[in-house]
Amino acid sequence: MKKLALICLVLAGTNSFSQSFLDRFHFGLKAGSNYSDFTNADFDTEGLIGFHAGAIVNFEINDKFSVQEEFLFSTQGSKIKDGVYKGQELKMSYISVPILLKYTSSIGIYAEAGPQIGILASEDFKSIDSSDKFAEKIDGGFAAGVGYQFKNGFGIGARYYLGLTDVSKSKTSVVKTDFQNNVAQVSIFYIF
16 A cells, blocks of 8 residues: 555656646747858958748746757858959858757846857858858857847847858868858747
8 A cells, every 4th residue: 555655656746747847848939030241251241131930949947047949040141242252142041059048037138148050051152163062061159149028928039149160161262261150130939
């Protein structure tokens, strides 16, 4: 009888813990616009307007802190303003995965920061020196942002992504290729 009572107690505690743990997960959708450019380029650039859209997974640590992971399709790049490639746009699309520590105040204002990795989905540019793809498959960096989330789950946010890896490792005699992505984003989202 004692064994049966102990088993029931353990099962009840496990069920309660797992339900409590699962209640901390929240999912959502996000979309918005990008303004992207390059840093550390040895040529003049002009930023491009693009977009991002995707899914959100948020895990509440407590009522103020959470960890938020996003899976976004993001268009980035820049227009080249001088040199051999003058007038061309270097456009890239990434599957971006930021993992952010998020602090939310009691009135809904939040701040977030953390690493981001991007996996190249496509590019629209060919190097004159090579028919190979120009951009690297992986882009890594740091993202930080602020925003406001209403009690009903809707929110608005602004974020800046600073790339820390080179956009391209291609060897070209015309362009220095060790420049990085940087992207400013404005978003709307809904977390349920």
